[in-house]
Amino acid sequence: MPTPDRPLRSLGFLTIGLFDEHDPAGGHEATLRLIELGEQLGYDTAWLRHRHLQYGISSPLTVLAAASQRTRRIGLGTAVTPLGWENPLRYAEDLATVDVLSGGRLNPGVSVGVPVHFEDVKGALYPDTADREDFGYGRVERLLNLLRGHRASGFRGTEGIEAYSERVQPHVPGLAARVWYGGGSLRSVRWAGEHGLNLLTSSVVRAEESEGFEANQLALIRAFRAAHPAGERARVSHGLVVVPTDGATPEQRAKYEAYAESRYARTLAPQGPGRLLFAPDLVGTSEELAERLxxxxxxxxxxxxxxxxxxxxxxxDYVQILTDLATRLAPLLGWRPAAG
Incomplete structure (x- = not known):
């Protein structure tokens, strides 16, 4: 990656689309404006993260459908959709529909696992099947097969004036190749590599190789590519929290530094029974950040x-951060904005 002879190829940003409980429309509109700004600044991708039963975007695909009608070039992704909350057949239909609306710009990011607070939510989510649901990799395989056009129904034909397809409609060739997997363990990234997915790696990994974040993340990426048919050409996207201060006011800089400091203690050692490692948030001038990266x-x-x-x-704050990332930091990493 970013080295003087191998520049940063794709610049993206990720947001959860925070909103006020009493003014959800305002928060969603602010997110759409950020995506529009990202396109104006030349960003290659904009990503939304799910926040079920919280005050962040609970339906990223719906928001991305809206964003697809307000932009024309920027890639639109989910980072990531926890598939434990989704029916793969219905979700495949939604993904294909939004991809058509966007003109082929969708990057679906997914993960597996039991939904957060499952004991509290299972009565509403799966009242009759909670003890029989598959929350493992099989759920991703079902989604991929449906996106690839495998049969979803044993019936195809015409019934009266209604025509039926045996596969998900609309069918979008190539959409399955744009699916990303959010992996933080060696087992998960190897599985993703073996199944030809793209990899989203974030600021959270498991401590498996050592107790250092960087060493563990490096091991994840190399294990993924070693298992992937494309080898070193397999796509990996990095998701650190990086906050440039070049264009920030003194008040903003103080806020950013206080935010990073408040979260720093958790980065010093593995956390909890899962031995999770958190990367420090990076705050500073673009020159300082480029050196650290x-x-x-x-x-x-x-x-x-x-x-x-x-x-x-x-x-x-987001406007200032996105602007500095695109106009100051990313060029230091060799990136150039997309044309148009």
Whole structure:
């Protein structure tokens, strides 16, 4: 990845689309404006993260459908959709529909696992089948097969004036090749590689190789590519929290530094029974950030990024951060904005 002879190829950003419980429309509109700004600044991709039963976007695909009608070039992704909340057949239909609306710009990112707070939500989510649901990799395989056009129904033909297809409609050739997997363990990234997926790696990984974040992330990326049919050409996107301060006001800089400091203690050792490792949030001038990123072992292994925006900042903060990322930091990493 980003080295003087191998520049950053794709610049993206990720947001959860925070909103006020009493003004959800305002928060969703602010997210759509950020995506529009991203396109104007030349970003290659914009990504939305799910926040079920919280005050962040619960339906990223719906918002991306709206964004597809307000943009014409920028790639639109989910990072990531926890498939434990989704029916793969219905979700395949939604993905294909939004991809058609966007003109082929959708990048579906998915993950597996038991839904968060499942004991509290299973009565509403799966009242009759909670103990029989498959929350493992099989759920991703079902989705991929449906996107690839495998049979979803044993019936095809005409019944009266109604025509029926045996596969998901609309069918979009190539959409399955744009599916990304959000993996944080060696087992998950190897599975993703073996199944030919793209890899989204974030600021959270499991401590398996050592107790250092960078070493573990480096191991994940290399294990993924070793298992992938495309080898070193397999796509990996990096998702660190990176906050440039070049164009920030003194008040904004103080806020950003306080935010990073408040989250720093969790980065010092593996956390919880899952032994999760968190990357420190990076705050500073673009020159300082470029130096730190070039020195980051995990970051050097990828040539695509989806920098995560801090969750609790104001819209004007996001505008400043996105602008500095695109106009100051990314060019130092060799990136050039998309044309048009």
């Amino acid at each position: 070039y020195a980051h072992a995990g970051f050097r292994e990828a040539d695509e990024v989806a920098f995560a925006l801090p969750f609790t900042f104001a819209p004007e």
